[in-house]
Amino acid sequence: xxxxxxxxxxxxxxxxxxxxxxxxxxxxxxxxxxxxxxxxxxxxxxxxxxxxxxxxxxxxxxxxxxxxxxxxxxxxxxxxxxxxxxxxxxxxxxxxxxxxxxxxxxxxxxxxxxxxxxxxxxxxxxxxxxxxxxxxxxxxxxxxxxxxxxxxxxxxxxxxxxxxxxxxxxxxxxxxxxxxxxxxxxxxxxxxxxxxxxxxxxxxxxxxxxxxxxxxxxxxxxxxxxxxxxxxxxxxxxxxxxxxxxxxxxxxxxxxxxxxxxxxxxxxxxxxxxxxxxxxxxxxxxxxxxxxxxxxxxxxxxxxxxxxxxxxxxxxxxxxxxxxxxxxxxxxxxxxxxxxxxxxxxxxxxxxxxxxxxxxxxxxxxxxxxxxxxxxxxxxxxxxxxxxxxxxxxxxxxxxxxxxxxxxxxxxxxxxxxxxxxxxxxxxxxxxxxxxxxxxxxxxxxxxxxxxxxxxxxxxxxxxxxxxxxxxxxxxxxxxxxxxxxxxxxxxxxxxxx
Amino acid sequence: xxxxxxxxxxxxxxxxxxxxxxxxxxxxxxxxxxxxxxxxxxxxxxxxxxxxxxxxxxxxxxxxxxxxxxxxxxxxxxxxxxxxxxxxxxxxxxxxxxxxxxxxxxxxxxxxxxxxxxxxxxxxxxxxxxxxxxxxxxxxxxxxxxxxxxxxxxxxxxxxxxxxxxxxxxxxxxxxxxxxxxxxxxxxxxxxxxxxxxxxxxxxxxxxxxxxxxxxxxxxxxxxxxxxxxxxxxxxxxxxxxxxxxxxxxxxxxxxxxxxxxxxxxxxxxxxxxxxxxxxxxxxxxxxxxxxxxxxxxxxxxxxxxxxxxxxxxxxxxxxxxxxxxxxxxxxxxxxxxxxxxxxxxxxxxxxxxxxxxxxxxxxxxxxxxxxxxxxxxxxxxxxxxxxxxxxxxxxxxxxxxxxxxxxxxxxxxx
Numbered sequence: 001x002x003x004x005x006x007x008x009x010x011x012x013x014x015x016x017x018x019x020x021x022x023x024x025x026x027x028x029x030x031x032x033x034x035x036x037x038x039x040x041x042x043x044x045x046x047x048x049x050x051x052x053x054x055x056x057x058x059x060x061x062x063x064x065x066x067x068x069x070x071x072x073x074x075x076x077x078x079x080x081x082x083x084x085x086x087x088x089x090x091x092x093x094x095x096x097x098x099x100x101x102x103x104x105x106x107x108x109x110x111x112x113x114x115x116x117x118x119x120x121x122x123x124x125x126x127x128x129x130x131x132x133x134x135x136x137x138x139x140x141x142x143x144x145x146x147x148x149x150x151x152x153x154x155x156x157x158x159x160x161x162x163x164x165x166x167x168x169x170x171x172x173x174x175x176x177x178x179x180x181x182x183x184x185x186x187x188x189x190x191x192x193x194x195x196x197x198x199x200x201x202x203x204x205x206x207x208x209x210x211x212x213x214x215x216x217x218x219x220x221x222x223x224x225x226x227x228x229x230x231x232x233x234x235x236x237x238x239x240x241x242x243x244x245x246x247x248x249x250x251x252x253x254x255x256x257x258x259x260x261x262x263x264x265x266x267x268x269x270x271x272x273x274x275x276x277x278x279x280x281x282x283x284x285x286x287x288x289x290x291x292x293x294x295x296x297x298x299x300x301x302x303x304x305x306x307x308x309x310x311x312x313x314x315x316x317x318x319x320x321x322x323x324x325x326x327x328x329x330x331x332x333x334x335x336x337x338x339x340x341x342x343x344x345x346x347x348x349x350x351x352x353x354x355x356x357x358x359x360x361x362x363x364x365x366x367x368x369x370x371x372x373x374x375x376x377x378x379x380x381x382x383x384x385x386x387x388x389x390x391x392x393x394x395x396x397x398x399x400x401x402x403x404x405x406x407x408x409x410x411x412x413x414x415x416x417x418x419x420x421x422x423x424x425x426x427x428x429x430x431x432x433x434x435x436x437x438x439x440x441x442x443x444x445x446x447x448x449x450x451x452x453x454x455x456x457x458x459x460x461x462x463x464x465x466x467x468x469x470x471x472x473x474x475x476x477x478x479x480x481x482x483x484x485x486x487x488x489x490x491x492x493x494x495x496x497x498x
Numbered sequence: 499x500x501x502x503x504x505x506x507x508x509x510x511x512x513x514x515x516x517x518x519x520x521x522x523x524x525x526x527x528x529x530x531x532x533x534x535x536x537x538x539x540x541x542x543x544x545x546x547x548x549x550x551x552x553x554x555x556x557x558x559x560x561x562x563x564x565x566x567x568x569x570x571x572x573x574x575x576x577x578x579x580x581x582x583x584x585x586x587x588x589x590x591x592x593x594x595x596x597x598x599x600x601x602x603x604x605x606x607x608x609x610x611x612x613x614x615x616x617x618x619x620x621x622x623x624x625x626x627x628x629x630x631x632x633x634x635x636x637x638x639x640x641x642x643x644x645x646x647x648x649x650x651x652x653x654x655x656x657x658x659x660x661x662x663x664x665x666x667x668x669x670x671x672x673x674x675x676x677x678x679x680x681x682x683x684x685x686x687x688x689x690x691x692x693x694x695x696x697x698x699x700x701x702x703x704x705x706x707x708x709x710x711x712x713x714x715x716x717x718x719x720x721x722x723x724x725x726x727x728x729x730x731x732x733x734x735x736x737x738x739x740x741x742x743x744x745x746x747x748x749x750x751x752x753x754x755x756x757x758x759x760x761x762x763x764x765x766x767x768x769x770x771x772x773x774x775x776x777x778x779x780x781x782x783x784x785x786x787x788x789x790x791x792x793x794x795x796x797x798x799x800x801x802x803x804x805x806x807x808x809x810x811x812x813x814x815x816x817x818x819x820x821x822x823x824x825x826x827x828x829x830x831x832x833x834x835x836x837x838x839x840x841x842x843x844x845x846x847x848x849x850x851x852x853x854x855x856x857x858x859x860x861x862x863x864x865x866x867x868x869x870x871x872x873x874x875x876x877x878x879x880x881x882x883x884x885x886x887x888x889x890x891x892x893x894x895x896x897x898x899x900x901x902x903x904x905x906x907x908x909x910x911x912x913x
Contacts, residue, residue, distance in 0.1 A: 186735040256701060260694045279738060282671055282697055286704070287731040293708060293724030302715040309708035316702045317601075323694065324600040 160485035160492070164209040167240065168202055171209075175244050178291055185276075189284035190291075192272050193251045200267050204250060204348055205243040207376065207489065211352050211369055212239040213482035214471065215359040238299055238358050245292045245308060246351040252288035253315045255281050260319065261406070304354045311350045318342030322408065327428065333414050337378070345377025368467045372486065375464035380493050382457035385410035386450055387497070389441070404440065407431050411456065413440065416449035454494075461490040575900040575907065579624040582655065583617055586624075590659050593706055604691055604699035605706075608666045619665060619763055620658040622791065622904065626767050626784055627654040628897040629886065630774045653714055653773050660707045660723060661766040667703035668730045670696050719769040726765040733757030737823065746839065748829050752793070760792025783882045787901065790879035795908050797872035800825035801865055802912070804856070819846055819855065826871065828855060831864035869909075876905040 161168075172194065179190040193200070216232070223231075257263070258271040259281045265271055273281040289312065296305050321329075321339040329335040352373035356366035388403045389412055403410050409427060417423040423443045431437050444450065468486050587609065594605040631647070674696045704727070711720045736744075736754040744750045767788035771781035803818045804827055818825050824842060832838040838858045846852050859865065880902050889895065 181732060181735075183732055183735045183739065185739040186732060256697060259697060278674075278693075280735070282674065283731050283735050283738075285701075286671065287728060287735075289704060290724050290728035290731060293711075294721055294728065297717040297721035297724060300717045302712065302717060305717060305720055306709070306712040309705070309712040312708050313702075313705035316698060316705050320601045320698055320702070323698065 160210060160489045161206055163482065163485050164206055164213075167209050168205055171205055171240055171244055171247075172202075174240075175247060178244065178295065179248070179288060181287065185280065186284065186287060189272060189276055189280045190287050192275075192284070193254065193267065194247075197269075202247070203380075204246050204351070207348060207373065207486070208239070208243040208246060208351055208355055210482045210485050210489070211355045211372070212236065212359065214468070214479055214486055215356055215361055215365065215369065216476070216479060217360065218474075218476060235358060235360075239355050241295060241299060242304070242308075242351055242354050242358065245295050246347060248288045248292040248295070249308065249312060249315070250347060252285040252292065253319075255285035255288070257319060259285075260323070299358070301358065303357055307350045307354045307357075311347050314342040314346040318344075318346070330409050331414070331417065331424065331427070333411070336409070336411060336414060340378060340381045341374070344381040345374045348377040349373035365471060368470045372464045372467040375460040375467065376490060376493060379457040379460040379464065379490065382411055382453050382460070383494060383496065385412060386453050386457075389444065389450065401437065401441075404431050404437055411453045412444055412449035414449075415452040416444045416447035419447040419449075458494055461494050464490045573896060573900050573903065575625055575904040576621055578897065578900050579621055579628075582624050583620055586620055586655055586659055586662075587617070589655075590662060593659065593710065594663070594703065600691075600695065601699065601702055604695045605702050607691075607699070608669065617662070618795075619661050619766070622763060622788065622901075623654070623658040623661060623766055623770055625897050625901050625904065626770050626787070627651065627658075627774065629883070629894055629901055630771055630776055630780065630784065631891075631894060632775065633889075633891060650773060650775070654770050656710060656714060657719065657723075657766055657769050657773065660710050661762060663703045663707040663710070664723065664727055664730070665762060667700040667707070668727075668734075670700035670703070672734060674700075714773070716773065718772055722765040722769045722772075726762045729757040729761035729765075733759075733761070746824070746829065746832065746842070748826070751824070751826060751829055755793055755796045756789065759796045760789045763792040764788035780886060783885045787879045787882040790875040790882065791905055791908060794872040794875040794879065794905065797826055797868050797875065798909060798911065800827060801868050801872075804859065804865065816852065816856075819852055822846055826868040827859055827864035829864075830867040831859045831862035834862045834864075873909055876909050879905045 175194045176191055179187070179194060181187040181190060216235075254266060255272055258266055259273045259278050262273075263271045264274045271281075272284060292308075296308055299305070318339050318341075321335070321342065325335065325339075349370045350373070353366045353370040356369040361369075385403065388400060388410065391400065404413070407430060413423070413427070417427070420443045423440065426436055426439050426443070429436050431440070465487050468483050471483065474480065590609050591606055594609060595602055631650075674693050707723070711723055714720070733754050733756070736750070736757065764785045765788070768781045768785040771784035776784075800818065803815060803825065806815065819828070822845060828838070828842070832842070835858045838855065841851060841854050841858070844851050846855070883898050883901050886898065889898075
């Protein structure tokens with residue numbers, strides 16, 4: 001397969017024109033191969049998307065510098081129509097020696113004429129060579145990653161979702177395998193919202209993966225390289241597991257909420273209870289929860305287990321608060337914010353904290369991670385409330401108005417009520433009557449409810465950004481990029497229109 | 499006094515596991531009792547007694563009046579742990595408190611006095627905990643040993659509470675799914691408060707169970723009980739969605755019974771063993787006991803659904819067959835009378851069909867074979883108990899005997 005892929009990527013045997021190698025403190029180094037632009041262009045036409053990784057037990061061309069580099073991994077990902085990425089990684093210990101002998105530190109190491117890895121015994125010189133044909137020995141999977149644009153990470157804002165999209169698809173695959181059951185109906189119910197197309201925005205896993213990158217600490221020099229790299233890989237896998245667990249808990253709560261609300265649709269498709277009935281939805285929710293608990297236990301970290309178990313409890317408490325609020329509580333902003341924390345922010349905040357703990361960070365840093373998640377979640381929900389009124393335009397009443405029609409009083413109305421006490425009696429009448437909805441919207445339009453909600457959301461977003469800035473300094477470029485992405489994410493949350 | 503204290507007392511006085519006469523042992527609350535009358539070992543425990551009198555809710559007496567060796571007469575398993583059970587029940591009621599009143603009343607619905615059920619599972623677990631307790635080595639300081647054992651006991655009680663919470667949560671959800679009206683002799687929660695609150699209350703209990711599990715700080719136990727929850731769901735789904743072929747398979751039925759009934763008991767027995775610090779091998783014996791006990795329980799349950807309190811057929815509630823659930827007796831009868839297959843396929847909405855099936859069942863050996871299978875499982879459960887490591891402690895022997903008696907009770911019960 002490697003052979004085919006290499007030929008596929010380089011059908012005309014055109015040479016690699018340049019290679020860039022980036023050494024980041026404490027991380028496995030990355031090599032970047034550059035084929036000529038025309039070549040990339042040609043390839044992009046043929047390819048839709050894909051990705052993978054090769055572990056090649058062959059000697060590196062550049063191992064002239066490193067005596068005993070035995071393994072090499074090559075990552076590729078071909079993103080539809082946009083770019084072709086090939087990234088080759090050498091395990092750290094080999095490369096560190098490389099660094100030490102060449103640049104004595106960390107930095108960008110670029111060299112030309114770097115040959116594709118599979119060329120065992122290939123000429124180690126500087127001129128480009130042919131793509132070898134024996135690359136397929138001992139290969140299971142391949143990943144390439146070629147950066148087309150070599151902009152420094154700090155210069156342009158990155159799309160937070162794109163930064164982790166590869167990892168997200170790995171997690172998606174793993175999730176699908178984790179919810180397998182021997183009972184077919186249960187299996188199809190459980191995986192209903194994990195199959196491709198129904199995964200949602202995967203907002204929570206994105207936040208968690210970015211947080212994991214933002215918190216990664218460099219391993220001390222004294223630690224042996226193989227140990228360090230396997231340790232980091234293991235840590236990353238555990239953090240990915242948190243993202244999977246979080247998503248399972250989230251979907252379990254969605255399934256039960258849809259049963260409780262008699263919802264017909266979710267994520268653009270029929271809700272599970274609509275398609276397969278209430279019974280199976282309740283069961284599937286329980287099943288996902290149990291699988292999440294088993295996965296949680298496998299992390300063998302009791303504090304993390306405790307954090308996420310608390311989240312489950314909060315989700316239920318929030319839903320109950322919403323369902324059973326008496327008249328006085330429905331009118332209280334504090335009750336609303338508390339309910340919003342339980343229902344939305346608790347999951348994100350506690351799982352961010354769990355990520356920090358798994359990264360080996362101190363309690364103080366974990367609290368910053370927690371604060372980021374909490375404020376991000378609250379900002380998200382507040383904007384969600386606004387959009388329910390305004391929809392994709394800024395004018396009132398164009399939104400779906402589903403909250404108010406279900407009798408759920410959200411922040412804009414609560415703010416409007418402070419300006420117009422007469423809104424109270426309208427709320428008390430209930431909203432089954434469309435005329436009453438209109439009346440409420442009327443008051444809302446006259447008031448500053450929407451603006452004040454947005455302002456509160458911006459306030460929370462700023463608190464989230466502060467939390468990121470409070471994280472301990474790091475020189476690692478990847479860490480800085482991820483932190484920047486987390487900041488950009490807060491902007492996206494505030495500015496989104498749907 | 500809690501059992502561990504009593505055990506230490508035994509060890510220091512008689513150098514073994516003999517009967518210890520309690521004439522000079524004074525009730526714990528009498529702090530001013532003349533010290534001369536109290537043996538030295540008890541004096542050492544005075545601190546503990548003093549403290550324990552403050553927390554009077556935890557005190558219970560257990561003075562064996564007859565010092566008959568454990569092997570001579572059977573003990574009522576339920577009576578052996580009844581005091582501890584009431585402690586657990588009280589703790590459960592406080593654990594399901596919520597700041598939202600409606601949720602609190604929903605969650606404690608099946609924990610309030612009168613609606614607690616037979617508390618079968620906690621009984622098994624507490625007996626198992628006592629049957630597996632290991633003597634602490636003499637080298638360990640007495641206070642350390644006693645607090646360690648007390649701590650262990652509390653953790654094992656917690657497993658019993660968690661198990662009961664998981665069980666009730668599954669009952670709440672099952673009643674919603676089945677549209678049941680009554681449970682444990684009172685209205686089912688969904689009947690009384692609506693489906694939504696019942697689903698939510700079940701979720702709430704599950705989440706509280708999760709938090710309690712996390713507090714044990716033992717990830718293997720978390721894993722075991724989380725797996726049990728998954729099995730409960732799997733079993734319920736298997737029951738709900740069987741196609742025609744699976745309906746008729748004995749293996750499918752036994753597998754479903756394991757998931758629905760036996761898995762929770764077996765996995766929590768295993769958890770008890772792990773918390774007791776036992777080896778994996780012993781934990782597996784505990785697991786095996788729970789599994790076989792659960793299966794025997796379910797099989798007899800199926801028989802009773804047909805025969806009820808009399809030994810004759812058709813006097814039972816027949817609720818399984820009326821809901822279209824094919825249980826072991828029918829499956830056995832079908833092996834003898836293949837024409838029963840056609841009757842089953844027609845479904846059981848019509849009472850005439852039910853009568854026809856009962857007819858075949860009566861002619862066949864279905865009931866007897868089911869009972870025989872239950873006895874087989876009970877014997878395996880007893881074998882598992884006998885496979886536990888030897889112990890000289892009389893208490894341990896009493897409790898192991900009680901577990902054996904429990905399996906007899908399961909087989910011979912008539913309701």
